[in-house]
Structures are given as C-alpha cells and as structure tokens.
Amino acid sequence: MNKAELFRALHLGRAPGDPLVLPGPWDAASARVFAEAGFPALATPSAGVAACLGYEDGATPAEEMFAAVARIVRAVDVPVSADVEGGFGLAPGELVERLLQAGVVGCNLEDSDGGVLKDPREHAGFLAEVRAAAGGALFVNARVDTFLHGDGDPERAVERAASYVAAGADCVYPIRAPVDVLPLLRAGIQGPLNMLAGLDGEGPSPAALGELGATRVTFGPGLQRRAARALREIADTLVP
Template structure:
C-alpha cells in the first residue's frame, strides 16, 4: 500500500500531465494497466451501470466491494470516485477517508453535490468543513493518501465560475491535495481555474461538448486528466447498438467491429500489450 500511495503522490509532484482513465470492472482495469497507464480511477456511474443500477444509489458496502476489486485487479494505484462520501456531515466525510484507505485505495474524490436535485450543492461552510474533516482523517493515516476535492457547480445548473473558484480555493486552504471542477467546457475557463489555485487540478474529458488533447490541457495548467464514465458509456453504447441491430433487423453486422477473441484474451494472459 505504501508503494502505491507513494507512486500516486509522485505522479502529482513530478513534471508533466498524466491521464488517469476510469475502468468499471476488473477486466477493464487490467486492460488499462496492460496498455501502460500509470494509475486508475473508479467511475461511480460506470460502477452503477455495471451493477444494473442508477448513479448515486449504490449501497456503501457495494461501493467498497467494487473499489476493493479494482484495487486488487492490478499493481497500479487507484483513486476512487466516492461521490459525496457516505453521508452529509463532516464526520461522515472523515469516515469515508478511513474506509477508503482501509481497502487499499491510494486516493479518492469527495464532491460538494448533495445528491438532492432540488438542492444540489452543499452550503459553502458545510462543504469546506467536510473537506477539512476529510483532510484531518487523511493526516491521521499511517500512509499517504491523495484527497481530491470536487466542486460540482457546472454539472448541476450553477455555472458560476467565481463561486467555483471560491470553493476550490477554500478546499485548497483546508488541505485538499487535488482540485476538480467537472463540466468546464473551454480552455480559457480551465486556464482560469488552474491559475486561481496552487494545487494540482484534475479535468475530465469525454463529456458532451468540446474535447481537448493532453498538450492543450497541459498548456492550460492541468495536471491530471480523467474520463469519468466515458469509457463505460462507449462500451455500453456499442453493446446497445448491437442488441438493437439484432432485435430490429435480425442481422449481426456488429460482429465485424468486435475485437478479435485472441487479442482480447491476450490482455488477461499477458500476450497483448500497448
């Protein structure tokens, strides 16, 4: 665990921008590791879809079991998307960090999204108190752990850049290691966020809207790039398209686009590499 945590911290401290892709099960985690990515992050939506449920509704023990499986799938450090954690209070945020560390995660993210569509963002003071409690719990761990603090304004109908930066700056002062505001759709806004803080910034690609490459994001100041549920949505989309073809036309042309059996199996036997 110490080696994984140290390696994950080093990725954030050393020069350069890195991609941290998001598998949704053991097989996809092993494929991404075989392709040479340096770390992995879970996706709460991809996990929920793989379990046949909606995002935000997965029970605590199922979330931890899923994360434990991803941690054990490869030698890579794993950061978990734990949404708002396992409750609303600062104490629950601290408990979330301890639970995450206990199953071998090298880090996790906590959101200021309440889970309530009618009142989606935690009050500013409570949001900061939650991150401060999580930081205190992280500092009490016997090993390193990278805490990512997320501001969800742009995903929940509150595209207020000033408030987003205010929250990220407060999370930084509280001790968060990485800052993250998903839903930023232009390089100028991304650059403004990166310049407003001194801690590493995570940006998500693969959402609807503009998409930028690693070089462009690095130039804007981004340290870490994740893809959220994009890989899961891509895979599930191909599955649904194939199922609809069979159901509606009675044809099987989808198989022409399928990866060969030997190549796919090679990811799990060591024969297929990047």
C-alpha cells in the first residue's frame, strides 16, 4: 500500500469517538515532532505555513508554498496532505502536477475567494477536473466556507458539500461550523467529514467531535499559533 492509499484508508471505517486526528505542521521541525509523537499522517495549514514564511494568510506565493510543503514531506515518513487555499489560480492539471511533485497525498481546496463564496457549480466543475487529473493519487478535501463567509445556513452547506462529493471530493470540510449543527451536517453529507478543533479547552475535544459525526479533525493554524505564544513566553523571560 502506497502513502496515498494509506492516507485514504485512514479515513475509512472510523468508529464514533475515534476520528482521524491530523496535526498541522508549519515546517520540517514541527512535522518531525508530530510524526515522532505517533500521528499516522499530517495536514499542513496554509495560514501556519504563511506565518512561518513571513506572509499574511492568503498572501504566500505559490512557489514558496509548494517549496515549504515539499520540505515538510521530505522530513517525515508519514503521509502529508497540504492546504493549498483555492489552488493559486493554477489550472487543475498543473495544480495536481505541482502537488504530486511536492510529494503530498492530499489537498484542501476552499470554495471562497477574497472572502466571497464561489459559485458552487463552477467550483464543483473545478473539483471534478482536479479529480480527473489526479485519479487516485490525491485525497481531495473540499472546504465549505458557508459558515466562514456565507450566511451560515446548514442546508446550504449540505447542498454545497453534496455537489462537491458528486464531483469527486473524498471529504468535505465545513470550516467554522457550529458544533450544534454537526449532527445535521453528518446526516446530510455522504462520506468523510472534517471538523476544526480548538486547543487548550476551546471547544469540544477531537473525541467529542467524533462522537457527533466528524471523521477527521484538524486544527488549522492553531498549533503554530500556540507554539508562537509559548516561544513568546520563553522570550519574555530572556529580556534583560
């Protein structure tokens, strides 16, 4: 079984309360920490990588993002999925080629641009082209931004998710969805469901999200930001 097959298999047959937990490394050093801790796979956050490279979220040039992701992949033996925002304006075939060159086994693709939701039919068409170009070599996680940039209507989120799954997405990610709508999303969405978890007691634990229907749990840039705060606390003790 290759890494792409292993990554896909990790999403299947998850028991309630046992979601796939994917920490988000922002550089090679953090990736090694998570891999050595025993996590079976990793998922890079675009905002965390951007911070590491000195950019605001959404402002990282494609070349630098792919180079950073490739360094993370080279640093560990476990499968790595990459958040590539909206695809950097690349054509589906070129995007897939760049992802595979970087060595990743999956990607996040969001359905908004500049804080505005994309037309769901057009985005579904884009996802279908990515799927056709990638075949089984990439696990496509389609982000649904209804709760982040839309009106927060769960039914609309389910509609968008359904169209993306029909287009070939392997998983959907209704980012910032309130926990109380998770059972409704789970009932209306086929296949794996990604939920965002907080840290330090902010929101339900990964296990609790799994009990409510999450297949996998990610943290966005939360781990990078928590590490930055810890480093700041250390730095403050060093100031003369």
